[in-house]
Each structure stands twice: as structure tokens, then as C-alpha cells.
Amino acid sequence: MSWVIFFWTLLKSVLFSSGGYGPLPSLHSDFINYGWAGQKQFTESLAIGQITPGPNGLWVVSLCYLVAGLRGALLACIALLLPPLLILIVQRCYTRIAKYPATQGLLDGVVIVIASFSVIVVFKIFVSNGIDVETIAIASISSILTISRRVSTNVILLVSVLVGIVF
Template identity: 65%
Template sequence: MNWFLFFWVVFKAILFSTGGFGPLPSLHTDFLANGWATETQFAEALSIGQITPGPNGLWVVSLCYLVAGIPGAVLSCIALLVPPLFVLFVQQCYNRIAHLPATQGLLDGVVLVIASFSIIVLMGMFQSSGLDALTVVIASVSAILAVTRRVSINLILLFAVVIGAVMG
């Protein structure tokens, strides 16, 4: 087994996820594509993750142990620890430059880029699913309600799904 590639696949899945079961799709795709894991191993790792105490993300350690033994488990632990340590490092750096006007300008620019990417992705989703007036209305009303923060995001999503299912 190429241990560097193994670490990179696990690290990438963890780094670009939101924790818990976030790495599942990426790990599932990459582990199966490389022939490292089976569906049974994924099911076992997820089961172990559910019955053990602690954060949900620890199922990754179980999976990597089932796939690559102790070295896989150790590499997955390192991959789980690096992103939070990186965030702490970035926070320390940010605290030193937070008062500078350029810092706020940079953050404003990053927000604009992320918002632009989100709009591009949404437009692609709308176009691929058949853009219609109902979809535009649901998306617009949902966005306005989300921005005002007067209605819970969960309620917005629930009503959007119900309206879309009933009307469409």
C-alpha cells in the first residue's frame, strides 16, 4: 500500500468536510476506486462509530483500521488532527493582523468569491433540474427569509421541500 496516498486520501476527505459523516462520500468513492475497502468494511466502520462514545468522526479511524491495520489507524488519527491544528494556527495569525484595514478587505473579497461560487453552483443545479418559475420563487423567498434570520433555516428547508413536493 502507498501510505502517502492513503494518508492524502483520508486527509483530503477530512479537510474538505464538515466533520462527523462528512468525509463518507469522498472516502467511499476513493477507497472503493483504489480497491482498499469493501461495502462491508464501510458498514462495519459506521456501526462501530455509532456504538462507541465520542465524536462521530472517529468512525474514520475504525474504517482505516479495518482497511490497513494499525498503520492505517495511526495515519487516520494524524489526518483527523491536522485540520483543527491548522485552524488554530490560522486563528493565531489572524489575531495578529485583524486590526489592519487590508485584512477586512481580504475577508470581504473572500466572502464575495464564496458567494459567487455558490450562485454559480445554484445556477448549474437550477439549469440541470429544469428552471421554472416555482423554483425561482421558492429559492428567492427562502434566500430572503434566511438573510433576515427571523425564520430558522431548518423551517425554511422543510417548507421549501413541502411546497416543492406539493406544487411540483
């Protein structure tokens, strides 16, 4: 196992997730593909993450300990701590450059890229699960309600799941 690749895989998964269980799909795919972990390690680490107090994201440390021992757990801790530190550094720099129009243009571009990735992922999910009228209706109504901000996102998710189960 290359420790550099191991660390960059962890960091990539943590950077491009929303925290908690966000890195799970990426880590699962990468760790399985590299042959570093099996389903048993994921199940055990998620169970440990559920029963231990503290932030939900610490299941990653358990997974890396099960996969690579103490060194893996330490690399996971570093990978989990770097994004918040990076945000602090960026925030400090942003206050100095926020007044420039190029800064706002860059941020607008980043938002467009993230929105485009989201659309691509949703499209791939639709294609892989089969496109049907019910799925399109649920997605469309959920999107409209989310954009209107009149209904809580949690309520939208709950109702969408229930409607999906019924159909």
C-alpha cells in the first residue's frame, strides 16, 4: 500500500463531501477498488461510528485503523483536520480580496461548476435506476419546493422517500 495514495484518497473523499457520512460513497468505491478494505471493515467502522460519541465523521478513523492500523488512523485524522484548517486560511485571505470583482466572478464560476456536477450525478442516478414518470415527478416537485424555500428540506426528503416507497 502506498501511504501517499492512501492519504490523498482520504483527503479527496473528505474535501469533496459534506462531512459525517459524506465521504462514504467515495471511500467505499476507492478502498474496494484498491483492495484495501472489504465490506466487513466498512460495516464495522460504521457501527463503531454509530455507537461512539462525538462527530459522525470519526467513523473514517475507525475504518482506516481497521484497514491500515495506527498509521492509517493518524493519516485519517490529518485528512479530517486539513479541510477546516484550509477553510480558515481561505477565509482569512478572502477578507482581503473580497472587494475585487474578479473574486466574485471566481466564486460564481465555482457555484456553476458545483451545480453542473450535481446535475450530472442526478442524471447518472436516473439512468442507472431507470427513468420513469414517478421518479421524474418526485425529482421535479422536490426541486421546485426546494427552490421556493417554503418547505423544509427534511420534509421534502421524507415525503419523497415515502412517495418513492409507495410507487
